[in-house]
Amino acid sequence: MSSLRRWTRLATAGLLSVFVLVGCGGGEATPTRTPIPTWTPTPVVDVPVVQEQAGQEAAPAAPGVQVVDPTQVAQAIATDTPTPVPTATATVPPTDTPTPEPTATPTETPTPEATPTPTETPTPTPEPTYPFELEETAKFATESLAPNVVRIFAYIYSPAEFGLGDYKLSVIHNGSPLVVDEVSFAGIPDQTREDPGPFTRFTNFSVIFVEPQAGEWRIQLIDSDGQPAGTEAIFSLTADENTRELYVRYR
Structure with a gap:
């Protein structure tokens, strides 16, 4: 406000001077008007700051001289904050993002079968090896035996001898072993029949059992030590069967 007041005073004084000069000219030639002074900014110089005493106003400056208020200059310098210049930021060019390839759907693995x-x-079970071979098994119709009487014939021989002695038979009827005391004899054998016929065979062993004939009959050759010497022969009889003469031949 102090600077504006001073500037107004200077401008008013200048205008009054112009009017006085024009009025005093009378019939003289019209003088060239002095242009109104314009305000020209004065470069800022370091001026020692002089504090005015309270209640005293600064001395008025001479006409045409710009008065610089050191306090305003100091404030202007202190508040003159430079406008920051924006820093150019480098633009990063976009990079090509590869398009992901579609993942192949896995084929279902078949579950292996157990x-x-x-x-x-x-x-x-290997067949036991015996020293004798079962050559023949047969059933003959009986001519002299009563019902429930069973006779067993056996012929034990070798190619070198007509008959071999000291051999027995193991007889099992329906799972029950029967007592056999007879043994085979050596030498010339007998015959199952006196006369030649379909039921006539050589024999050197015979045994008779009196008991119910029906059922299973198992017959096997036994040596003198009680050990099996040939393959077992199996027969089956009915209750009213007439072929109750059983025959085995071992070689």
């Missing part, structure tokens, strides 16, 4: 556990093939 391998069946192989069943164990039972090992066949």
Whole structure:
């Protein structure tokens, strides 16, 4: 406000001077008007700041001289904050983002079938080896035996001998062993029949059993030590069967 007041005073004084000069000219030539002074900014110089005493006003400046208020200059310098210049930011060019390839859908893996556990093939029991071979088994119709009487004939021989002695038979009827005391004899054998016929065979052993004939009959050759010497022969009889004479031949 102090600077504006001073500037107004200077401008008013200048205008009054112009009017006085024009009025005093009378019939003289019209003088060239002095242009109104314009305000020209004065460069800022370091001026020692002089504090005015309270209640005293600064001395008025001479006409045409710009008065610089050191306090305003100091405030202007203090508040003159430079406008920040924006820093250019480098624009990063976009990078090509690769398009992900579609993932192949996995094919379903077939579930392997369970391998069946192989069943164990039972090992066949080897046939025992005997010194004698069962050559023949037969059933003859009886002519002299009563019902429930069973006769068993056997012929034990070798290629070198017509008959071999000291051999017995193991006889089992329906699972029950029967007592056999007879043994085979050596030498010339007998015959199952006196006359030649379909039921006539050589024999060197015979035994008779009196008991119900029906059922299973198992017959096997036994040596003198009680050990099996040949393959077992199996017969089956009915209750009213007439072929109750059983025959085995071992070689």
